[in-house]
Amino acid sequence: MKRSYMNPYLAGILLGIVLLTAMVVSGRGLGASGGYKYCVVSIVGAVDPPHVENSEYYSKYFENGKKPLTNWLTLEIFGVVAGGFISGAVSGRLKLKVEKSPKISVTRRLIFAFLGGVLFVYGGQLARGCTSGAALSGMAVLSLAGFVTMIAIFGSAYVFAWIFRKNWI
Amino acid sequence: MIIRKEFSVLLLLLSLILALLPLTANRSFTAKPDKLLSDVLNEDASFTVDQVAEFIIREDNTVQLIDLRSPEEFRKQAIPGAVNIPYPEFVTKDPEIWLGNKNVRNIFYSAGDIESDYALVYARGLGYDNSYVMAGGVTEWIRTVMETKFTGDRITARENALFETRRRAGEMFTELNSLPDSLKMKFLESKKFSAKKLDGGCE
Amino acid sequence: MAPLSSYFAFPEWLNMLTAFLIGIGFGFALEQAGFSSSRKLAGMFYGYDTTVIKVFFTAAIVALIGSQFLSYFGLLNLNQVYVNEFYVTASIVGGVIMGAGFIMGGFCPGTGLCAMSIGKIDAMAFVAGGFAGAFLFTETYPLIEGMANARYKGPVKINESLGLSPGLFTLILVAAAVAMFWIAELAEKKFARPEITNDLK
């Protein structure tokens, strides 16, 4: 059985309540790209400890016996995977597939998806937050950084959209 | 889609209320008035100068003395281990910086009584139940710890201990306050608070 | 009294548990909104599906209005809620890179994870790319450190820099969002692509 998606405004209210809960319970917004980094940092820390010790950037995630895997953001993105799975199971949307425009090949879609992931998380780390960490959570606390990042993301995406239109329509 | 219209109207109405509110500050008392009143009028909210003297000589790190006088007065006569937060600054800034550590008992004192009592009610009202006062302030400190001498002909063991505490605390007080100004400032500055960095974002 | 984690001095395990539960809520809401579909997300940039704008602004505004009411009722201390630090150069450059990543990949980091969990293979490629991007960032950080920390302004609030009260700014933002919702629905009619959107229902 396949059910259609929730009404966007209701889904928005639900997401807003989740964000508000994060603010009330933990005093912070949501985030995602940071979680990627903590995972990567802990993998690098396990694979190549000397590299971590010598790097100023890596070492700050391990000082005072901290473990990047038991971090708020890391646990939160594990939760996102679980929550998405629950929702998909409830609404009957669990299915292995590549979603793409019929005009492009599967390989092209996967390559672009990979490149998009590289750029998105790289940019997200540079701006200290992605669409959820900076734009969404930043707007909810009226942070100027959040508004600037949001405008930069959506503004440039509209420009690039014209270049990559073949991928989607 | 019909829901858009209702939802838009609701959001506009709610934000109209917000626009009319003076959302200037983020701090309001959260305690219940009757409970707060009976808490602050209770004797448990005050320490005597002798108790404070004992904390000082034991260098008890579960206690934080907070001096609410002006910086000039503080520079002239400081009780060892105290930090200076002038009272007007204390009420206008976010007290989380100073009182955030729940494992520490914060003891306020001022020149006499009044400011420390305001601060006690203010801090407890905002939910910092780890706040106390030193009754009588610096005036009482000087009168009791510094100036009371043993009188009479017989002394009990308890009195002896009390006088010994006062003598040692008094010595520490005199020692600190007779330091040259530059050294003393250095010592006092070393106990400054810095705002706790909030956790968040994606860093 | 809130944030609860600092008011009750949450132990580590409870913090981690709440993070996980909030993450579940986050993932659930994203998936229900349809953010697990890259063509639905990309639809915003071509006008045939504007779900993203609606959900995104609705969520931000609900949290904004809610937090201000809670603050007025003395239930939430906004001084203790994290406000993003503003590094001007990094915010803009990072935002532009993210914009390119968005249109190429079709996901953002949160929605990518969510789509991966329901079996989208393109989302798995996106997440793998995300890990590569994070690795690339940590390795190249010494090179871009200067740019990343340039023009630091601290945790500025937008209403303060405009000289408005938070409530008034919220009203303006809501008015703008309401207008945007209306335009978005007009755009959906104008740029409708039934062959795509029927697929995504």
Added chain:
Amino acid sequence: MKFIKQYWLVLPLFMLAVILVLNRTFSQKNFRYDAVKWAEPSATGSNILTEDQIATLSGEILLISLGNEASIDRQFQGNTMNINPESILEKTNLMRIRKNNGPVILYSGDNSVSARVWMVLSEMGMKNIYILKKIPA
């Protein structure tokens, strides 16, 4: 009718928000919003009076003697009340203070008690409250 049918959910939510906000803004029984604003006279010291300054006040003066051994200067002209500090938040006492059309002066043999009561009353939104400072002998 059509209007009500369309907005049946919006109106109650809005009314609820309005009622909660009004209750918060004008509450008689609870602390008011913005602790800093109500504590301001204590920071500037404008809430402290000496005995000579009482004469300069205008309006209906109410002098509240808080409990123990508070002996008031007999020359004082105006209303006086004796209230045990513990029971100042009882309904009748609060009514009396709020209804008084002029300055309310707190007096106690112990400055601490007046100062603590002052802060509680002020944060409940009462203005024009003063402390008569007892100068230690």
